[in-house]
Structures are given as structure tokens and as C-alpha cells.
Amino acid sequence: MNAPAYAQLVRQHFSRPVGAGCFEPGVPGVVQGCAGSREQGLAVQFQCRLDGEKILEARFLAWGCPHSIAGASWLAERLAGMGLVEAARITGNEVSAALDVPADKLGSILILEDALGACLENARQRHYLTE
């Protein structure tokens, strides 16, 4: 069974992920957050390169199912150019709605949300986010 039902957007982001990888050490303005584990079925790391409260670029690393990798890519694309306050309002529900994620994968999407939250918390701790 090679091709269960995956939305076209999942196929696109899985095959050509946006923001895959991580920033070189020493790049200024980079914050990051991680969540998940192999046992949970998804492990993900988000990095955002900031200019003040603005996200210039987001990158991710992910181990998991196609929905998870596509979700991380979708988020990375969405985050670019966004303010930190606006980014903090993104929820897993938005990701799952955009990618038509089936109910049995919603746990993975919540891990994505946690990783983004950890990334933003890192920004807050480093005083990029003042709210």
C-alpha cells in the first residue's frame, strides 16, 4: 500500500519541503525549539531567524510521517515574514485543516504546535518577544 489518501498539498510539501535543514552555527538572531521523540512517532526541531520581532526565515528538521514533514514545511513557509505575536496564534488546527490531516494523525500535528511554541518561548527568553 504505497499511496494512502494524502492531500495534494501534503504531496507537494513532502516532496519539496520549504525550509528543510538548519542554520549554520553563529548565524545571528536564531531561536529554536524542539518537541517529540521516536516513541511519539514525530520528532521535530524549528528554528526561526529573527530581526527584532519579525521572522525573516524558518527552518525545520523532522522525523515522522508524511503529514508531519509536510506540516513542518507548511509552517516554515507560513512563518517567513510573520511577526512573533502573529506566529504565536498559529494552532495545530490550522495546520491540520490546511493539509487535510486525518484524525489519527492529529497527535503529530500537536507535536508540531509544541515545537513551534518552544521556539517562540526561546524567543521570549531571549527578549525578541516582549509581549
Added chain:
Amino acid sequence: MTDSSATAKTIYLDYAATTPVDSAVVKVMVECLGEDGDFANPSSVHAPGVAARVRVENAREQVAGLLGARSGEIIFTSGATEADNLAIRGAGLFQVHKGRHIITSKSEHRAVLDPFKSLEKEGFEVTWLVPEDHGRVSAEQLQAALRPDTTLVSLMHVNNETGLVHDIAALGQLCRSHGVLFHVDAAQSAGKLPIDVRAMQIDMMSFSAHKIYGPKGIGALFVSREPRCNLYPVSYGGGQEQGLRPGTLATHQIAGMGLAFELAAGRMQADQQRLHELREVLWSGLQAIGGVTANGELEYSAPNILNVSFQGVAGESLLFGLDGIAVSSGSACASGSREPSYVLRSLGLDDQAAQSSLRFSLGRSTSRDDIDVVVSMLSAQVRRLRALAPDWVK
């Protein structure tokens, strides 16, 4: 991953799931369907019925011929699953006065596990062996499980997921010496490995046609007459197939199965030699990727099956990235679920290793070019997915 619309031709490496029907088999089946063919009911005594009956009995001879059996020992069923049910429930219930202890292995196909579970619910005591000898049940392990009230042992010839081969002759000899009936699910081995039901001391053996280029929906159960193996039917009706499997015989399916078995007998040795060589090429190519493990030692497995775990990648993503290649994953495919394979778990793999496994099963149309393409695609996908993974899960 490429869009499926852009895929020129699917490379099919899932022959253990099913095979295409041989063109000669299709031809003989069609001859049994139309108004000018042998379409009549084989149980009818008029001339068209007799012609259909001749087709059926010819097929019975062809199937028996592959096994070293007599034609009267072949009972046609709807497939190996029904044959397994008939053997396990039929023999288990027939011998209930002798004992209620029956034995099988945790790595059997669901078609065996579930009839055992049904008997367990009805008061039978089941010993569920965990294969200890390189993923197989050894004669010593079985010996230790046998009891005076044991009446039935069921173990598969070739495991459908790993390809591991049981030493059926040794297990059969042990069962026969203890007066215990021995049933073997041979869905994956018929036409691929030599079978001699007499030498292997088998009492019942299940088969399906669609694993060896015959049609789906037809199978058979070998039931030994010497020594005599008795069993109850699991369904009742018109008395066909010695009363063990009532219902109008599907002449076209049966004729197709017969020819498929005869064709397999003629080419088995050459096919398996070729597939063995191709599997070696595949395994060598996969090993070059690094971080791959064969699930089941190849020296103990059938030459057409290779089950491999890929470290550092999630199985679903690996499978999804292989558009254009048809293989099976280490998840339970029957239900469409993503649960890790219980067969691989029984070999000691953890959930992640089981879920990151693929089963490659090669067949008559598999070419060296196919193998090269598959290795190349897999290599690219595994490297891509590993590069995407955070360091702490690699």
C-alpha cells in the same frame, strides 16, 4: 517522490501479496466460462457437466502433482484462508475427544491465528510458540511444547513477511511420531520450494492459487488419506468435495489453479535460482546505503523475499516516497492500519524498527533493471529522509 501521473511504469515487488495471472491460465479459465466452453455444473451428469467435471479432476491431478499427493486428497476451497479454517477448526473439533491442546506460532498468518483464537474461546488450550531458532520454531522447541493431550500443530512453511522457512520435514516427523496432526500453511511456498507431503509427513496443507500466477478466489486443502486425517466441515450444503467444502465447484477457477500449479512445477527450480540471484543484487545494493538490517537471516529464508529495516527513517514516509514502486511495509496491511507488524515484533524488533521496514518480494517479471532502479530510488529517499531528521533521533 514523483506524482503518480508522471510515473511511467510501476515496478512491482509485491509478489508475495499476489501475482498477475499467467496468460495461459487466463486462456484456460476463459474456456470454462462461455456458452461454447465447459461452463456447466461439474456435478451434473449430462455431457456438458461431465466435460466440466473432467476439467476439475484434471486440475486436481495437477495440484496433487506439485505436492506428491493423490488427487483424491485435494479439497478445493475459496483460498488458503478458508483452507486454514477448514483444517484447524475441522481437525480440532473432530479430535476433541482426544484432547483440547493445540499448538501454533505467534508469527503465523492471521488466517491461522484467528481460527486458533476461535477454538481458544471455545475451550481449547493453545500454546502460542515464539520462534526462537533464527525466527523459526525448531523441532526441539516444538517437542518441549507437545503434551499427551495435544491433537494439532499448525506451522507455516514460508513466513509471508520475512520469508523464513520452517524445517517442515523435521517438524512433521516429530508430530507423526507423537500421533499429533500436522497442518502447514503453504500459501507462500507452493510452486516456489519443493514439497513432498509424504516425505514431510504432513497431514493437511493449505494453498492458494493467486500467489503463483493463478486466479484469486480459489485454493485448496490437502487432506491426507494415508494415514487417514479426519475433519469436520466448517460449512454445510451440497456435499461437494467429499462433504468437506460444499458448494458448486468454480470450474474456471479450479482449472486456472490446476494449470498454474503445473506451470509452477515445471519452472520452479530455474525461477528460484534467478530470483535468488536478483535478491542478492538487491540486498547488496541496499547494504551499500548503510544502516539497513535484514529481518530474518537470508540463509534461512525463501529466495524470493527480502524484509529490511532502514534505520533513521519513518517507514510511512519511506513508503510514501517510493511512488512507482509497489512494496509492502512493516505495518499490518490487512487492516490498512499503521500498527507495527506482529511478525516483526515476534522477531524482537521494536515498534520503530518494525515500522521502518519494507518487504520486497520478487517474481517472474522482476528484472535486473528493476532492482537497479529500486536501489537507486531507495538510496535517494533514505538519504533525503535521514538528512531531514533531527540529530537526536538518527
